[in-house]
Amino acid sequence: MIRLTKIGKNKFLLPKTGNMRVDAVVYLSEKLFRDFQEGEALEQLKNAATLPGVYGVVIGMPDIHSGFGLPIGGVMATRVEDGVISAGGVGMDINCGVRLLSTSIPADELDKRFLRKLMDAIEDRIPTGIGKGSRHGNLYKSHFKEIVQRGAIKLIEMGYGREEDLECIEENGCLDGADIAAVSDEAVSRGNQLATLGGGNHFIDLGVVEDIYNEKLAEVFGLKKGTLSIMIHTGSRGFGHQICTDYTRIMVNTAPRYGIDLPDKGLACVPISSAEGRQYYKAMCCGVNFAFANRQLITYDVREAFREVFNRDDDELGLDLVYDVAHNIAKFETHFNRRLLIHRKGATRALPPGHPSNPKKYMETGHPAIIPGSMGTASYVVVGTELARETFFSINHGAGRVLSRGAARKEISQQEFESAMADILYNTRNYKKVLDEAPQAYKDIDEVVNTLSEIGITRKIAKLRPLGVIKGEGD
């Protein structure tokens, strides 16, 4: 078993041993540390620390749990000159991410019947669950190349959103460098899921802004206590999944040619500057842009559903985009005066006030970073601080699983599930289909969020409480 050494409040060290090139650091509160059972995730951090060109420290966030190659809740920086790029370091669901919309609708105005009507109107428009196709099939057929190369920008040009949405999306809704020529035919054929939600932890939820911790910043973010909020969590669906699968195979096969000794197939990687590395980056950008476009189209559908059910205009409803963050992505960024490729896997970028990569609208506050809890617990809006420099301005992306999907299905009873969901509405007819997503399968979101805010890496801005949740059904 790997030992963690406490090196500060909520901060633990996994010291460099064996062929690790750098240390690893894990952020855990005392309670999260006591309950910590993620030996495999620590192995994965150690593995990442052995890769060529890895820089600084490999980081585990408080929501860390084992994943494919790099753990979920993992951050790995590599030097552009001599470092590697890893498809598994980004993850299967490229640019899985979450966006938050604010409204000017007082939540206490809505009774359960009305909330249900809203959820039904949203569900009528957005296919959910694994393997579901899109109602915007025309976009896939006629504009796919431009959408994956130009992301949300292309959709805004076509009228699927507001001009001002773009500033409120990480990378302004388009990661530069996408080239569909780097994407396999098989991946392209799976791109027909544009404008679908998917399954697993993906959701659309209606919530209420329950607590404000910082009035000034909340106002800039458009978050007012007691108003209805909408959160959309989805990614690049089968398209991104296929890109990761394709390039993991390529990287496993070519890594030896570059003298790379792979500790784990899931961490398959090649030099950033290699032909295969550059190709993967181009393809990954397509997956990133697909996911931005996916969330943009879902936003378009949600706004339409709201107009229909309320019979009011956007002007009266708000429905403004607060922000859209990526959870699974690799990006070229400058930290410590060095050009690095930051792999964030189940981790969120959180820039502090004044950082030049903030959008103009949020330059003086830092952009909102959105942290969803589980289907039955709160979510948070936070900002990064200057102290987040030590994590390459990265924070956790959610609560983190504490039970595997299988264990959750086996161990949680119907009564336990229903009591955890209390008076929260959910769309699923059969609770068994979402039992693996039960609140009990996740860590305590308050504890996880506090782990970073207590040591000043984040500042909490607002807390959101779910009222109604739309989930895709697994099997």
Added chain:
DNA sequence: ATGTCC
């Protein structure tokens, strides 16, 4: 996460 194993 995922046409959850071509």
